[in-house]
Amino acid sequence: MNAAPQFGACPGPVAGIDFTSRPTKRKPIVVALGRFDGQSVRLETIQLHTGFDEFTAWLHAPGDWVAAFDLPFGLPRELIETLGWPTDWLPLMRHYAALSREQIRDTFAAFCNARPVGSKFAHRGCDGPAASSPSMKWVNPPVAFMMHAGVPLLIDAGVHLPGLHGGDARRVAIEGYPGLLARAVLGNRSYKSDDKAKQTPERLIARKDLVDALEQGRTPLGLRLRLSHAQRDALVADASGDRLDAVLCLLQAAWARTQPDHGRPAGADTLEGWIVTAGVV
Numbered sequence: 001m002n003a004a005p006q007f008g009a010c011p012g013p014v015a016g017i018d019f020t021s022r023p024t025k026r027k028p029i030v031v032a033l034g035r036f037d038g039q040s041v042r043l044e045t046i047q048l049h050t051g052f053d054e055f056t057a058w059l060h061a062p063g064d065w066v067a068a069f070d071l072p073f074g075l076p077r078e079l080i081e082t083l084g085w086p087t088d089w090l091p092l093m094r095h096y097a098a099l100s101r102e103q104i105r106d107t108f109a110a111f112c113n114a115r116p117v118g119s120k121f122a123h124r125g126c127d128g129p130a131a132s133s134p135s136m137k138w139v140n141p142p143v144a145f146m147m148h149a150g151v152p153l154l155i156d157a158g159v160h161l162p163g164l165h166g167g168d169a170r171r172v173a174i175e176g177y178p179g180l181l182a183r184a185v186l187g188n189r190s191y192k193s194d195d196k197a198k199q200t201p202e203r204l205i206a207r208k209d210l211v212d213a214l215e216q217g218r219t220p221l222g223l224r225l226r227l228s229h230a231q232r233d234a235l236v237a238d239a240s241g242d243r244l245d246a247v248l249c250l251l252q253a254a255w256a257r258t259q260p261d262h263g264r265p266a267g268a269d270t271l272e273g274w275i276v277t278a279g280v281v
Contacts, residue, residue, distance in 0.1 A: 010257040011038045015067035016176065016249030018242045021142065021149040025050045027194070031058065032246035036254040040217075040224040043231055043250065046243055052153070059157035059171075066257050068176025068249040069154070071146040072135035073164060074273030076122035079111060079136055089164045089271055090155070097152045101145055105138045124272040129279035130180050162262045163270055174262050177275045178248035184220050184281045185213045192241025199239035207236045207244060214251065220281045221255045252276050 018030040028048040034041050049055035074089065075096070086092040096104075112120040121134040138144045160167035162174060182191060191206035193199055211232055217224035225247065227235070235244050256262040256276050268274040 011036050012257065013063070013065040014041060014250055014253040014257065015065050016178075016246045016251070016253055017067060017069045018178070018246040018249065019069055019071045019146055019150050021145040023049060023051055023055065027240075027242075029055045030242045030246040031055070032243070032250045034250050034254075036223075036257055038258075040226050041251055041254045042226040043247060046231075046234075046246065052149075056153055056157065059153060059159065062170075064170045066172045066174065066253045066262065068174050068253040068256065068276055069150065070176050070178055070245060070249055071150045072124075072143050072273065073147070073151060073161060073173075073175040074124060074269075074271060075135055075147075076124045077269060077271050079108075079122040080271065082111065082122075083107065087271060089273075092271065093151050093155060096148060099148075101138075101148065104144055104148060108136050108138055108144065111136075125269050126272070126275045126278045130177055130275040130277075131183070132177055132180070132275060132278075135273075163264045163268060164273055172262060174253065174256050174264075174276045175273055176249035176252045177278070178245040178252075180275065180277060180281050181219060181221070181248045181252060182210060185210050185218065192239065192244070194240050196239075203239065204236065207238075207241070210244065211235050214247070219251070221251060221277065223251055223254055225251060 014034050014036045016032040020027050020029055023029045028050045031047040031049060032043060033045050034043045080087060080092060086095055121136060123134050127134060133141060133143055135147060136144050154161065154173050158167045159171040159173045160169050162172065186206055189206045191203050191210055193203060213219060214225040215227060235247060238244060263276045264274050
């Protein structure tokens, strides 16, 4: 797949969402809203949702956007078939949503414990190209619980999930992964931490370098980020990286607007889902 955007194609509103399965005032769901003009993305505002009610209200509101969400949209097919769970996406997600977090943890732990060292987790097809954590992981990071909390909200809001579930074509949700784009700029340099003791000057410098690269379009996506001085300062100052992660997803959503099927490869598994820009960045 060619990373170069088809300049001028599909401009319009875009959003990037840094999701958490337990939103609070200290750790909210961060929604970056912007507009794509075909070559650059203007960050318009950042919303902080401290609970699911206000986030759900945003999802349900009439809109015209493509949004990249930093949470998995699917589970590995190997895992699903081994457990005997539904092999169609919507019934699978309904089944998954009906489980408690404790049931998910115990089921996935039992699956891992029965496998040899070095291959404990099952992986999706996009995990290799994206270098992403397996979506069945319940700790560090707990992406399995993020999916458990987030995907039902998308289904209930009636949004369109390309290749997975039909919905309102004016509100398109795709799976993003900010770490993928950040690594393309910073390599293995860390730019964030929720642990105050690890919010170091080195990570501050990394955030500055990352924002500079995004503004100058020095990423494989070839898109430039447009910011005000105040917005730039706020992104750099957020040592948790949550705002910056939402903006990275914003750029992934904009790139998806330029691609057929929003960047989803033709051979992508219709059960597992796909991380946008995997195999490109």
